[in-house]
Amino acid sequence: MRCLSLEFHYPNGKKFIQPGEKKITKKTKEKDFTYSNRGMTLEEDLNETNQYYLASGKAVIHKKPTPVQIVQVDYPKRSAAVIKEAYFKQASTTDYNGVYKGRYIDFEAKETRFKTSFPLQNFHQHQIEHIRQVLNQSGIAFVILRFSKIEEVYLLEGKTLLFFWERMENGGRKSITFTEVAQYGHKISLGFQPRIDYIKIIDQLYHLN
């Protein structure tokens, strides 16, 4: 198979951005340059965190591949199959899952540039449904919320997210206020390795330590 770098550019030099991924402009890159975050996206930080957990034998958690509907594939002679037509599909689950001390771990990660609230439209109905199914199966489900402007990251338990989701469905506000996230969520300390140590919070919440 041909070896390809993860980043690529259009012929016009424009960088390809995955749908849902925040475009990092040079300006925000410079602005966010601190010890805990050097312009990395939440996804990059979590991938490095999971890589650290895996290498150190702490947990086995992976991001699921982006679901793609393949329509046309070419099989050139003497080289790898090339997908010539495909479309992004909506995922039916959350993005991350795996195992920690025998327990099933499942989460979705989202970031916002809002400072005072986290819009619930960041989540899809099917993701909420998946979180509900995982909780019914006694799995550990949660979301990781990043307020990128203030560089704060919170873990919000699945049941808490469901509470706010149902409040919205019952005619309430379409977001969780920052104050609510800070009160009902669990702030994750940011570090060098691991960057976003969410397992520490899971240890505390589920007494797995």
Added chain:
Amino acid sequence: MRCLSLEFHYPNGKKFIQPGEKKITKKTKEKDFTYSNRGMTLEEDLNETNQYYLASGKAVIHKKPTPVQIVQVDYPKRSAAVIKEAYFKQASTTDYNGVYKGRYIDFEAKETRFKTSFPLQNFHQHQIEHIRQVLNQSGIAFVILRFSKIEEVYLLEGKTLLFFWERMENGGRKSITFTEVAQYGHKISLGFQPRIDYIKIIDQLYHLN
């Protein structure tokens, strides 16, 4: 997003086959037509089984999307983004995972048309490594092996697969004999709903019932 059927055909009418997926010829389709299996692939049977588990609230287990390396995407006006160039990537984990009664479930499914042995080349080194990591994390890891000619399906525990893999690495045979699979694995009864009731075996092995 455009709605596309999972099956598609080339302009010449040839059906697209995912890499690694067995091509079903008309002949084998007719031959395999019985109550328990009507020419369905192992993947189709497992997807329906998992769908049944999900709908009945028994377990939440999904197949991971095929990992694809996206190289070029077009964004036509007023229609969905089209992936114009992409390549199949090798998965870094097994294909299926999820949660059952709080426990992490992880497996790979493979079929062979051999009658007397199951070739170990059906598995990749990284999948074996992943199974080892999951077992170290006290997850429930196994493989589902289908002998398609005789329509028998077995669950082989992760630790048992590792035993035969290490035998190969130490210079032993490059396959597991059918007799060994039958002796050290667990035969899964095939039914209508669910088709391949592997959770029943997990209940027995881990006393989760």
